[in-house]
Amino acid sequence: MADRLRIRFVKLGKVRFTSHRDVARMWERAVRRSSLPVASSNGFNPRPLLAFGLALPTGAESLAEYLDVTLAPIDPSRAENLDDLGCLAVTLSDALPVGIDVVALSRLAGGADSLQQEVTLCSWDLEVRGVTASELAGRVERLLDAPSVSMQRERKGRIFDDDLRPAVRSLVVSHHHEGSSCGAPTWLRAELATRPRGVRPRELVEALGADVMQGRARRTQQWIEHGGERWEPLSVGPGLDAAMAAHAWERAS
């Protein structure tokens, strides 16, 4: 089993308008620039073996994006490259665009599942406008009380009726300013399951009423759940989290 690295990174600021595929391309180039010894796929058109987690919608920010990197068989002469993972995080961040920064990085246990298989839940901060905070709180309560929330979706050219309620694990109005008017944003904190059928932040906001508009969306955590417990694929200490986010924010805006 080849050595793998799991990397956690943030996507903040202007770069949030790039797509999931754009980010994959940025990583391929960053990896080549940094000379990290990454294994390549076989075949006519070899590509570095990078496995990304759940796609982030274009326009959303994130404090918790992941990828797994399969390393090339270690060349003893270059092994020192990987000894200092902290140093590697800095090298990679420098090779990545402004707003994309590595915040944690670790070797992955041999048999670990892929990110797409492991992660079952994501936490989001969602900025919403159009209704007052108290009105929003009422609607949130009604949505959580409802046994099902139907929503129409298109798949392969056909319209399906889906129930989004089961995927909404928790939803709270997280913060707002006193006496805020309709124009001022309110933030929702949501936990949305990714299985069996995930819910996008935009779909959740739409379900709260046609007059509710989504502003910024930020994925704050991804979760692996097992036997009633949950943990992040790679955690960052609260201090580091805040510091990195602030740093990236400053560079990105």
Place this chain on the structure above:
Amino acid sequence: MRSLWPSVEPLLDGVSKPARYIGGEFGAAAPVHGPGQLAWLLVYPDTYEIGLPNQGLQILYELLNERTDSVAERAYAPWVDMEAAMRAAGVPLFSLENHLSAADFDVIAFNLSAELVYTNVLNLLDLAGLAVRTADRQPAQPLVLAGGHCAFNPEPLADFVDAFVLGDGEEVVGEITEVVGSWRSGGSEDRGEMLEALASVAGVYVPSLYRVSRADGALREVAPVSPAAPVRIEKRTVADLAAWPYPKRQLVPLTEVVHDRLNVEVFRGCTRGCRFCQAGMITRPVRERPELQVREMIQAGLARTGYDEVALTSLSTADFSSIEETVRAVMSGACGDQPVSVSLPSLRVDAFTVGTATEIARARRTGLTFAPEGGTWRMRRVINKLITEDDLYGAVDAAFANGWRRVKLYFLIGLPTERDEDVLGIVELARRCVEVGRRHQRSPTVVASVGGFVPKAQTPFQWSAQDTVAELARKIHLLKDACRGVRGLSLRWHDPEASVVEGLASRGDRRMGAVIERVWRAGGTFQEWSECFDLAKWEAALDAEGLSFDEVVHRLRSGDEVLPWDHLSAGLHRDFLWADWQDALAAVAVEDCRWTPCYDCGACTDAGLEHVVASNVAPAGGSQGTGQDLSRGDRVPVRFVGSAGAR
């Protein structure tokens, strides 16, 4: 100057491909504007995906940001959804680096690579908050410049652009910076004063200093009305590419664009002498980059950008003297320790070239493209594209034998002296190529891609009539009929309507400006995009101005007619162009003056220039008119670069 980002950002959630508007490319400058620094906004008047890779713009961007007396930012045409959002929110055209309003800059400079973008130029000026016509602009408003291939007939845009730059921009941008910078720091309110100063810079054309006079419905002359303006404006030519190893910091975009790879220009200019090719005619003489510098640029570029593909660019890269050495160096890892592929955007038609193409494309051997351009040997002599049938079959044979699955052939229709047998010759040639392919593969594919010929200024075909839409459509119909039932052959063609509109802009005179303005006012932007192109708008605008396609596009010009661009020079003698036109009509071919004697077109002789090439021998393979007697090569005005590649 204030960043518009806070007003731009909210628009981006509702538009397609929002990453077009954020900047942040790897290699982008972070200019800090200050007093004593002339601020340039370099604009490519098409979408970000098309405009970002433009190397000319990137070169000037770097040069201007390296100078201490200038800074440069970039802008591209916002797509229609973004433009609507910007207009609704009152957001003007903005730069990508600091998201500044275009009106905050001292100079707005457009890159004109294609005629169909002209209405976008007007739209962008309007979006910048400027009067579209130069005569209506205020002294404090930015100076509007344009350069690029289309500047060799700038008359259709003469009412909207303050000054045009002819030829290579590397040296002249600095001179313009000094002239405009000193005018600005002098605090003068007189725009005319600055324009006169600009007119004295070599290669700069200030249309407002020239009067267009007409007599008996024909152009009489375009003559200067100011002593500062020269009678004839000569293009600028960089004598030695080795002095300009740019871009050094090629931009790596955050999102998908065309030609998304490292580009290294291996030479500029081309003397193959294809008579329809404006790019070849206006960029003479040939100036090769030294092989060693090419290698250094590849090595540094790959390491810096993280690209895994490098394109060696020029008008005919297989003609680069050191092509084999360069390709071998890259493929053997001499330019970096990671696998890379090389692409040659323009292939010569011969088996030798296919060998090279195969060597470098180990990975994806999907399709190879050749451009015989004409369907019969007679036609190819008329256009001076000297590819024999044997050259082509040899190349196609080598391609299919080497495992390529598809061969694409480019052709033009509507060429001067063309007969139906020449048109049908395209199908015959393509059909035989499929047969050649069957020797090696069960189901080889040949794609014949057919475009309508548009005569261009400063070429031997500038006097030619251009086919009508009906005639082009008839020829396409002939081709479709002839292709029917031919297994393995497929036909693609360009919209004839777009070709005739391109013809309006490519050879129109100053009266065309009013037509362009009408089309723009009627909402006709992005005319090079089929989903936006609208012939009816052009027809209506021509009608309203009392002009016609017949007069501008479909008419054969006579030798004594004054052409709208006669006061501008790409270095080529009018006599040379006329003689070449007469040769074309007689199907007489001329050789490449890189390896045979000079025939004094004017490009070197008048400008004190010479070819800069590493080899005085025509490339191996012997195709495209190079398999001829080369013994007189000693009289060629050629300077040899380096010794590595010289044989």
